[in-house]
Amino acid sequence: MAKEIKLDGVTKEFGSIVAVEDVSLTIPEGEFVTLVGPSGSGKTTLLRMIAGLESPTSGTISFGGKDLTTAPPQDRPLSMVFQNIALYPHMTCRENIGYGLKIHGVPVEERNERIEEAAQSLQIEDQLDKSPSELSGGQQQRVAIGRAFVEDPEVLLLDEPMSDLDAKLKETLRVEFQRLHHELDATFVYVTHDQNEAMTMSDKIAVMNEGRVAQFDSPESIFHDPVSRHVSTFIGTPSTNVLAVDVNDGVGRVESTTLPLPNSTSSEDQVLLGVRPQYLTVGGGDLEFDVTVDVIEPLGIDYVVHTTSLDGDNQVNVVTDSVDELAVGDVITIGAALENVHLFRSSGERIRRPKPDGVEAE
Known part of the structure; x- marks a missing residue:
């Protein structure tokens, strides 16, 4: 037994x-x-x-x-x-x-x-x-x-x-x-x-x-x-994309997207954003930014599109089932729903983002 x-x-x-x-x-x-x-x-x-x-x-x-x-x-x-x-x-x-x-x-x-x-x-x-x-x-x-x-x-x-x-x-x-x-x-x-x-x-x-x-x-x-x-980064293939978040007066910003943060978050805090390649889509979303296509890697049904942010600071992977409109060197907009984006402190601990009414969203 x-x-x-x-x-x-x-x-x-x-x-x-x-x-x-x-x-x-x-x-x-x-x-x-x-x-x-x-x-x-x-x-x-x-x-x-x-x-x-x-x-x-x-x-x-x-x-x-x-x-x-x-x-x-x-x-x-x-x-x-x-x-x-x-x-x-x-x-x-x-x-x-x-x-x-x-x-x-x-x-x-x-x-x-x-x-x-x-x-x-x-x-x-x-x-x-x-x-x-x-x-x-x-x-x-x-x-x-x-x-x-x-x-x-x-x-x-x-x-x-x-x-x-x-x-x-x-x-x-x-x-x-x-x-x-x-x-x-x-x-x-x-x-x-x-x-x-x-x-x-x-x-x-x-x-x-x-x-x-x-x-x-x-x-x-x-x-x-x-x-x-x-x-988040150890589990999942390809690994989770991690990007830096600008923090100002309790609000986080990635490119043109604002992210609500706990009131205790200060501008001195280093905040990182994590989003899995499977959650990113070509064309944008709640969180969106522009990248350059570096490599398109076929995986059978799906493809991994390896990209670089326009400032050159971040390598970002996207998993998609179609690359018919993509070519190496293209500048494209990618994005994800905010519900699929995670935030982490510099220590690695997950930050639970608040809803506007103060109730935890995650």
């Missing part, structure tokens, strides 16, 4: 380095939760503490309400798939998948039944009697997943399991992981630096930054309602 995982004030220090700082997070039972962030953000360290491979410097970790902060990995209701596949080269794939069951004394008949079931689910039935050296990288990774799968874990931890695979195989395995999640009664915790993996597979995402959780929410909320500049 899937388990809820609760972290309360978890911190991990390595000497003077704080790898994870005061993380409190509840991962609901049965959900697929991804920890995503750049290198050094603390995501793998956090996963290793959940697994029991690292001990927190402070804080507690519980599974299903039971405090297992100091419990060794073998006493936690979980299995783990590592980035390093680490299959036993002298064993067949069948023996690799069933090794954990053998160690735990599962009878041979039941063991073989569970191995066959896992292999069928992962579509590697015809590979079971081969050695790992005879398999492709993707097949080896499926064997490693099968090894975790057969133990019927309540929690499955996955540490960047697709980082060494090619794009086509990643696409296939993304679907595979989601299908397995629906089949298994287990809580999935997945670590990756690839925001595309996080956005396509997860029920919820924890965006990590400098050892802390910057935002924990659904993929849709993180994309449309980021709480900080880091979240």
Whole structure:
């Protein structure tokens, strides 16, 4: 049965380095939760503490309400798939998948039944009697997943399991992981630096930054309602466009567009505007300004139009489904609805813009 995982004030220090700082997070039972962030953000360290491979410097970790902060990995209701596949080269794939069951004394008949079931689910039935050296990288990774799968874990931890695979195989395995999640009664915790993996597979995402959780929410909320500049620019492809805002008497201005700001905002405050390329349109909008077309990049159905502001200070990307009227060197007007524009302080914190009546608009 899937388990809820609760972290309360978890911190991990390595000497003077704080790898994870005061993380409190509840991962609901049965959900697929991804920890995503750049290198050094603390995501793998956090996963290793959940697994029991690292001990927190402070804080507690519980599974299903039971405090297992100091419990060794073998006493936690979980299995783990590592980035390093680490299959036993002298064993067949069948023996690799069933090794954990053998160690735990599962009878041979039941063991073989569970191995066959896992292999069928992962579509590697015809590979079971081969050695790992005879398999492709993707097949080896499926064997490693099968090894975790057969133990019927309540929690499955996955540490960047697709980082060494090619794009086509990643696409296939993304679907595979989601299908397995629906089949298994287990809580999935997945670590990756690839925001595309996080956005396509997860029920919820924890965006990590400098050892802390910057935002924990659904993929849709993180994309449309980021709480900080880091979240807005890290999640989404192409990345969010960031422009400087001129502030005067509590009013922000970008080109000819005025933006209401909180009364506490002064002219000394540095304010930045963020707008996703998907929200910009050719022809203008509530917020609009002129740019020069530099490059038109086809992406199949859509195009990314790379542009530069007329003053040369900002590179701005626009995603559009038609470029019939555009050419490199053109000066065009682009714009976005104000509801799709976010403002950030220089610290990166999101500024919630007020409505005219004082009620927060966002």
